[in-house]
Amino acid sequence: MTLSSSRTGFLLPRWLPGAFFAAWTVLAAAVLWWFALREPESRVVFVEMGAGGALDSSASRLLLNQQLLPWVPWLILSPYVLWFAFRFPLFGVAKWRNAALLLTAGALFIGVSAAFQDRAARRQPILAPMPAVETWFPPGFDKTPGGEFGIPLAREIGRNPQTELPEAFGLPPEVDPRKLPGMIFTREEMKQRIEAKWSVIATRSEAALGGLLKSQARSMVLLDSFAFLALLVAAHAGIFLRKARQENERAALLDSSHAMARARALQAQLQPHFLFNTLNGIAMLTRKDPERAEEMITSLSELLRIALDGERQAEIPLREELHFIDRYLDLQRMRFGERLKVEREISRDTLGLLVPALLVQPLVENAIHHGIEPRGAGGSVRISTTVEGEMLTILIEDDGVGLGHSSGSSGSGSGIGLASIRERLAALYPGRHAFRSEEPPGGGVRMIIQLPAHSFTP
Template structure:
């Protein structure tokens, strides 16, 4: 498994661009339709049903107008979410991002208010029609909302001799014909409203059934609340995406760690190496039984550690050095006095965490590609130090160096695994390089964040 494989299910790069282009076109059409297009009629007459309720068509139109405040939130939501994903309120740039989001919030509220104000001005007036006739007392049409008069429940008629019904919106003993004012029929009311709708609209702060012409403090607060809700949703998405990536990274580390153990075991215990080690132990059983027993113990410990399936991705440096000691015990049996080892281990580094099986492949490379090609043998030097906030590990040999003609190698078994695991565990926070010291040989240097808890 590689880092690129975790992105196998990612969306094509062109898809978000296509989405935003399509959404922008739809937003332009919606703005034109609701805020810029001139309506075919400025006045829509609404039939009053039983109990003063609106008919179905009027109810739908009224619901349409009431949903208009939600329209700018819907149109601007993708852009707000993108801005929040691009400038999250955490990390090293959180204060700068906070200022960007404040500006974006002000634009969101301003555009939403401008849309609502313009859309409100373009909405037709819903004029409720009385069941039969309308009565206007003197001066009643001069009051806000009085342009629509007082609806009467039943027809009064023009003949004074006709008996007046009781349910026409006034006390039964009151006859509107005998009161000052005017009575209009349904058709007369329609003509009156159509002729005076501009004056009616200008005198009313909020057209009957329409929207306010300018948003108040409550509308601004609602817009700000909607922007905040979109920010919260975006950051929740960011945290979920980060958690998913962390899970993918953990799975990658597990897979890489298992591969590292397999590679390390293969490099350490190749058939010829294990065969030679066992032959050496067999020889020592006759010459030096105690030494042979010690070698068997070292080999057993090496196998146990290498095959341990419960090892963590990171372990204390002291455990890694203990593993190297067991490995060097076996190599000394093979090389004898030809192999020398020097250590400069800073005590402050022993408790710091390092990737499991990190140093051993470097020691192995130093022996097999640096010391072994030399007939007279050589020395391997292991150094650890804390420099600032970084743990620095150096593995150096005085062997043949990087010259391939002499058997030297700058890669070796396990080095590719080291690079992969360092990149996965400490992306952008590590260094891994090789140098050629003035006296010959190779020096491998690893720099890690100095830490004692899992990162």
């Protein structure tokens, strides 16, 4: 099965859109048949009026369904309209052709919606309230618009005109409908009469309300047009948002690639510089202690292997950087002997965090060459790491001669080393890092690096 990857990290099967539209088409066909093609069992639904003239729950649901009927074609057609608008947007080289296609699609949408609503409306059950126990029809009253339902009576009075009326039934007190021309129908007779003559009643009602029906049809065309335009606007808003997100992702990817390339280039500057300093130290030992110089060359080969392996990636776990520093300090101890002391306070929580390769070694080298070496008695270098919140703090401190007595601008400390660290931190963590130096009260120099605490995620 072929999968497609989205920017949100989810994997979606390629067949899913086709399956969705196939299922939606089946659903749309079922809805079309149910509302517009199916013949209802009865065109008339007699509704019992409750207290105060309120409709019962079944009649209320039926009225709600009929009020929501205009939304049905918009709902079942919206996925096709959205897909069509995504497929033929109103911009680009073919925008005028797409505009013509969308106009045609809009006309089709309005026509289908209007036909659906007209056909569905003619097949919806009609509510016929039955509030009275009996109904009186004066002569010719059923020939007038709306007179087909007669005059409802409040209580059952029967058809015997000799029965005394207990009270008036919507008529003047002196009027007894049993003694007037016309007919009185019971509830069951009234239901049968309406069902038998419903086609005539419906035709007469549509003829009497012809102007209103045409006005309603024009209103529905306007509503359908607005619905189609709203779907077009929604589709194009989605297109623009997707393009903006893709452009932002592309820009971020380019910035990230540029930052990584820049960091690797700066990292590469350090390796020949570090090699020069180390070879210079070995050259000094060859005259004083050839055996120790030979040991330094052996250690240097391992150090170079580690350095060259680290060149392949801009960030490495802190434990690897510290391992590299240990090998470097082994070389320096061969040279300085007891004059060099190293203290380490490494938090276990920091060992797996990522740091730029060759980040700490130039600072240790700076502390030794510009802080400890100028002192005849030697000194100590302290390395510590901590995590506070979302930031990793790395501290390199020496008790050497201090900034004011540094031996000029040569070496990794004042030259390529510190400048490279600043540029690499700015490239990898723009606006999310700190790099500063301090002079502790007891003398020497303290270098502090703060960068985001993050680890490798597959």
